[in-house]
Amino acid sequence: MSDFADEQWRLIRDDPRDGATQMALEEIAAETALADDLRTVRVYSWEPSTLSLGYHQDADTVDWEYCEREGIDVTRRQTGGGGIYHDRYADISYTIVAPAAEVPGDLMACYELFCEPILEAFDRMGVDADFAASEQDAIYKPSCYLRDINPAHDIVAPASTDGPGGKISGNAQYRQRDVVIQHGSISYDLEPSRHVGVFEGDVDESTFLDRVTSVREQAGIERDEAVDALAASLGEWCDAESSDWRRSELEAARELAEAKFGADGWVRERSEPESVER
Template structure:
C-alpha cells in the first residue's frame, strides 16, 4: 500500500473490535451487520474473533453432503455457511484466529486481485511482526479434497503460505463478499494445526493427518508466541493499517445480528441447502 492509500484510510472513520468469542452463526451475522453499518455511513469495521464453540464454516455453494454431520454433532462442532465461496474451514476455538474488514464498496478497488492485495496488507504485516515468513502463494499445488478449503489448489490472489523445501504450506485463507454497497473480507489465520479434527468434520476426506500437515502450517510452528500474543499482533497490525480507534458494537447492531443469526446463519434452510438452491 502506498502513502496515498494510507492517507485515504486514515481520513475515514475506522473502529477496531478486539477479539470476541461468538458462535459460528453470530460471527457470520456480525460480518453482515458490519457491512450494512459501513454502507449506511457508519464506521468501517476491523474485527478479530474466536469461534466458540469450534465451527465448520461451509462455502456459499458447498454441498451439505460433504459434511460429517454425526461427527460434528458428537464433538460439539457448530456448522454454518458463509456468504463467501470456497471450501469448508474447520475453525478450531484455540487453533484459529479470524478477522474481518468491512468498508463501503466505492472506497476499495474494483479489481478483485488489487482489492485482496490492499486488504491483506495488515495480515501479511502481522505475520512479519510474528517472524512467520508468510507470503501470497505463487505456485499452485494440486487439490487433495475440494470440499476442504485448506486442501484445495492454492490461489495466488488470496491464499497465504509459508514456503518450504517440500513446497508451500497454507497458513491463511481469505475471501471476499462484494455487495453493491460494501465489501466484506474475512479470513482465517491458523495458529495451531488440528489435522485430525479438521479432517473428521468432512465426510470421506480420503486424506490422512500426515498429508494434511504437509499442506497446512500454523503460527506456532514458526514462532515461539502464545495465542494471546499472536491475536494482539493481528489486532495492532489492523489498527495501524487503518489508523483505527478501538470500538465496539452498538446495542442495535448486536440485536440485529442476533436476529440474523437465528433466522439465517443458524437455520437448516441456510446451512443445509443444496447447490443451486436460493
Template sequence: MTDVDRTEREWRLVREESLPGPLCMALDVVAAETAADGGPRTVRVYRWQPSTLSLGYHQRPEDIDWAFCEREGITVTRRPTGGGAIYHDEHGDISYSIIAPAAELPGDLMASYERLCQPLLDGCAAMGVAADFAHESADALHEPACYLRDIHPAHDIIYEGGKLSGNAQYRRRDSVIQHGSLTYHATPERTRACFTDPDVSLDRITDRITAIDEHSDVSRGEAVRALEDALQKWADAEVGTWTDQELERAEEIATEKFGAKAWNRTGEDPIA
C-alpha cells in the same frame, strides 16, 4: 498508512471476541450495513466458540460428516463467501474481517486482495513468521476443504510451503466484506474428520498446512494482539465496540439466517 482512502472516514477496531459461529457471520453483515449507511468501517478479530465448521456458499451438504460435528459439539454454519469448508478450532484458529463501503475499495479483485491482506502479512511478520502470498499454484488434495483445495496465489497465504491462511471476499451492492482464517495451531485430524470419506491421508494434510506455533514461540494471545495491532495501524482505527442496535440486529440475523437449517443445509436464504 494504507492505500485505502480513509479521508474523513472513521474506522473502528473491535478486539477479539469469542462468539458462536452464526453470530460471527451475522456481525459481518451488520458491520457492512453500518458502513454502507455512513457509519464506521470495521476491522475485527474473533474466535469461534464453540469450534465451528464454516461452509462455503456453494458447499454441498453431502460433503460434511454432520453426525461427527454433532457428536463433537462442532457448530456448522454457512458463510456468504465462496470456497471450501473451514474447521475453526476455538483454540487453534484466529479469524479477522475487514468491512467497508464498496466505493472505497479497489474494484479489481486481485488488487483488493493484495491491499486487504496486507495487515495479515504485517501481523504475521510481527509474530516472527514472514508469510506471503503463494507464488505458484498447487493442485487440490480434497476439494470440499478450504485448506486442502488448490493453492491460489490471489488469496492464499503460505509460509515455508504450507498454507497458513485462507481469505475470501463477499461484495454486496454497497459494501465489501473480507474475512479470513489464520491457523495458530493446526488440528489436521479434526479437520479431516469433518468431511465424509476424505480421500487424503493425514500425512498429506500435514504437509499442505502449517501454523504459527510451528514457527514462532508467541502465545495465542500474543498472536491475536499482533494481528489486532496490524489491523489497527493499517486502518488508522480507534478501538471501538458494537452498538446495542447492531448487537440486536446481529442476534436476529444469526437466529433467522446463519443458525437456520435451510441456510446451512441447502444454502436457501430465509431472509432474502
C-alpha cells in the same frame, strides 16, 4: 497506513461467539458502513468450534454425526471455497468491511490491499509468510485448506524457501449492498484430526499436515501474542479507534443469526430467509 485511513474506522477485538452470529455480524457491519459511514476491522474467534461451509458447498460433504458428537457447530459463509474448521483455540479470524466505492474495483488489487495488514501481522509474529508463489492442485476439494492454493489470496509459510511452503491463511471477499467484506482464517495451531474429521470421506491426517502449517509451528509464540499482532496491524493500517459493537448491532446480529446463518435451510440448502425484521 492505507490510503483511506483518513476515513472513520473502528477496531473490534471481538468476544468468542457462535458461528452463525459471527457471520451475521459481518452483514450488520456492512449496514453500519453505509448508514453511518463507519468502517470495521475486527479480530475474532469461534465458540463453540465451528465448521463454516463455502457458499456453494454441498452439505453432503459434512460428517454431521462427527460434528454433533464433537460439539462442532456448522454454518455457511457468503464466500465460496471449501469448508473451514475454525477451532476455538487453533484458529484466529479477522474481518475487514469498507464501502466498495473506496476500494479497488479489481478483485486482485483489492485482495492485495486488504491483505497488507495480514502480511504485516505475520511479520510482527516472526513468521516468514507471503502470497503463494504458484498454484498448487487440490488434494480434497471439500476442505478449504486442502483445495487448490491460489496465489491471489492464499498465504503460505515459510515463503523464502525453494519449496511451496505450507498454507497458513486463507482469505476471501464478497460484496454486500455496495460494501466489500473480506474475512480470513489464520492457523495459529494445527488440529488435523478435527480438520479432516468434519468431512465425509477418508482423508489421512498426514495429508493435512503435509499441506498446512501454523504460527505456532513457524514462530513458537503464544496465541495471545499472535492475536495482539494481528489486531495492532489491522488497527494501524486504517488508523482505527478501538471500539465495541453497539447494542443495536448485537441485537440485529442475533436476529439474523437465528433467521439465516443458524437455520437449517441456509446451512444445508443455501436457502435465504424471506425477510428479517429489524
